[in-house]
Amino acid sequence: MRIPVLPVEGDTIAAVSTPYGVGGIGIVRISGPGAEGIARTLFRPKKHRDRLRSHTLYYGHILPPGSDEPVDEVLLTLMRAPNTYTREDMVEIHCHGGPLAVRRILESVLDQGARLAEPGEFTRRAFLNGRIDLAQAEAVVDVIEAKSRSALRFAQSQLSGCLSAQVRSLQESIRSLLVEIEAWLDFPDEDVPCPGFEQIRSRIDSWIASIDDLLSTYEQGRLYRDGVKVVICGAPNVGKSTLLNALVGKDRAIVSPLPGTTRDYLEEDLLIGGIPARLVDTAGLRDSVEEVEALGVDLARRKIEEADFVLHVLDASVLDPGSFRDPLGPTEAQGKLLVLNKMDLVGHEAVQRLIERMGSVPCVAVSALLGEGMDRLREAMAEQLVSRRMDLDCRVVVTNLRHRNALETCRRRLEDAREVSAREDPAGDMLASDLRMALGALADLLGETTAVDILDRIFSSFCIGK
Template sequence: MNMLTDNDTISAIATAVGEGGIGIVRISGNKAVAIANRLFSSKSGKQAARIVSHQVVYGDIIDPESGETVDEVLLILMRAPRSYTREDVVEIHCHGGPVPLQRILELTLVLGSRLAEPGEFTKRAFLHGRLDLAQAEAVIDIIRSKTDASLKTAVGNLSGLLSTEIKHLRHVILSMIAQLEAAIDFPEEDIEEAAAADVAQLIIQVQADVDKLLATAQTGRILREGLATVIIGKPNVGKSSLLNALLRETRAIVTDIPGTTRDSIEEYVNIRGIPLKIIDTAGIHETTDIVERIGVEKAKALVKQADLVLLLLDASMPLAPEDRAILELLAGQQAIIIVNKSDLPPLLDFTALEQYSGNRLVVRTSITLGEGLAELEEIIANLVYQGQVSQGEAAFVNNVRHADALRQTNQRLAEALATIERGLPPDCVVVDLRAAWEKLGEITGDTIGEDIIDQIFAQFCIGK
């Protein structure tokens, strides 16, 4: 598959916007070396075109029109195909201020390159066969990783853990197609029946393998995007203190005055490698204050959208009507009940709590003393992984597009199995199997339209 018809040389700033010790301008394409030759003057007098591939050379960037020195730099030339894009690539490592970076980028554009589109370097790596589409998508996941666990998942997919599984399944489906097509070419009835029976068993095995991958999708999505977690409870029950304890630093306002948090505060929290996109909401209670009322209504809406709800109750207070109302909000939601202030004399009726909790997990904590937090983190980790092997040991599906393709693959396989069970001819089964094979190919990019590819790479940053 090669849709690369654009022979333009592209360039872009590959480092983050702002000041830094080092900034990088990246150039890729058949004019990359010639552009570097016009701009770069090495301290040894060697021209860029004569630099050995993959060696670092010290020198200056010179404006060819004015002869002015723009910056001292290190230049790395990576000749095709031993580069990220499999084209000639030049990287200019300069001082990391916006002015030298912009000046050098402008000079590359004047000398014949064009500004790269978002993700175009990685797109060229894909189109030149250096990466498949699942691996290319893992690049942006690495950039956006929020914890070590999400990074390991992304690196595993970049190294080809998921792609290897998908290619194996496609190979098995292709062997089924070949077996059925052989039976079509030799239409003796007993051969067709035997081939159909063999293929039916293989379909069941592939369905099981696809189901295993799909079982990782929820965990993979959470590792990639974060577990949307909402903290709810009455005012002054310890919601902001819990957020600060999980963050291990003070970000939310914590006071002894009820109703301090009037809006929601969103933070990412690292819980044993799992990124929790945690939202500390306004306390849910009856109020006449218009600002507080808006916050309360927003909290109720967030509960319905959450992956996980952490409900805080006060062990030193009886179960109030407001607590029971909050418990009713949890219907259909994954939730953990945290009974805080367990170091104080207990007044909470746990028997009454059981009647309203719906057999949900209950953790007793004293956030001020740091008690019960380790148990809470363990419970959250178990909910996310659900007994699966840890990331890095197997492929994780962490992309909605991939999960959707796998679900559609299983649907096509189910249709193929039903076709066999109805005793229809092998060529009808082949149609369903080929559809499943193509759906799996969408994950690796072997069978996907250019418009989808453009849409995927448009999510990348410029320079990657």
């Protein structure tokens, strides 16, 4: 089912736009045709105003009808359409950040006829009312959830419309060729010149190259946006928890000389080469007869199966490279590193001999206890996570799987069009059909023609006040 992109009309929505809990300020946001009327009913400015000016802050109190007791002192701003986030009339009420004050103001707004907004409904209205396209709407969540400077920069670039502008430029170029072909097909008696198919192939090749340039940024862009799960595993007492503490720079895991101390898994977030990573410390891998520890070992193996990257920790002081067999075997993870821990117990020369004898197996020697080799470990992890690191500072970056899929669909349709144009007797109607499908993929990316269930899925991931 396809839907036209139409402005939202009708009801007025409201929600709390600040995080739940105690804070310096809380914001209740209202959008819709009833926003100004609700504000006039509830708000008592310190100085009487016959009319509130748009985009101006006013000091006063929220006072429900029939009550002499103010809910809270507030700053209120009315923003009249169309120069608002949703392109509807909007009101923001800034109150003290206690949960009770915020909740009572929201209840007062709802009592005046507004309804509680659905997750992402403010941004959905901005999209449906034409202020932003779907790619920009998705970037709102990416800005909010960015875990690194690179992720924030890419999200802000997408929100500002850089990706959309490049896609629209591609749309216009394809549409221009489609118009030429359709004119040639529809008006055979009007002396419309036959398109030059060699020139058509050249134009298609340039569009495919542009798409390839965008697609080449996806794997690295996705890492910066979504991050990776890094599982630390190994036998008991090889220093896994000490390694976690060394990587995060604090005593996050309990460290004990007794094997089997870690029974459950432990998680901590950090950045590795600018890439958000969630470190998972797991129970030592061994055949255990103790029931609780055995459960921890089973859980550790499940975490390894879910991992994007595995750090397999070994005790360098007892390691025999000649008899070493990797107990993990092949994994689905993007990368795996052997970490030779406790290098302080064997010395640098002995460690180098161990590394040489490990052959082609990627490994890094560290002393997690003393913090030695930790920078080398982080660099090795980053190199494996991004095998071909690109400079993305001045490029439009694709970070969203939906966008990648739409671009790949467009590319396939363009390849089909190129194949048609290369035939001895090209069929113009088939060529036009392929170009229309390529345009359809780009329209899906921007949300110009998008199914309702896809919109519901996208905006359901937003917080309610956004």
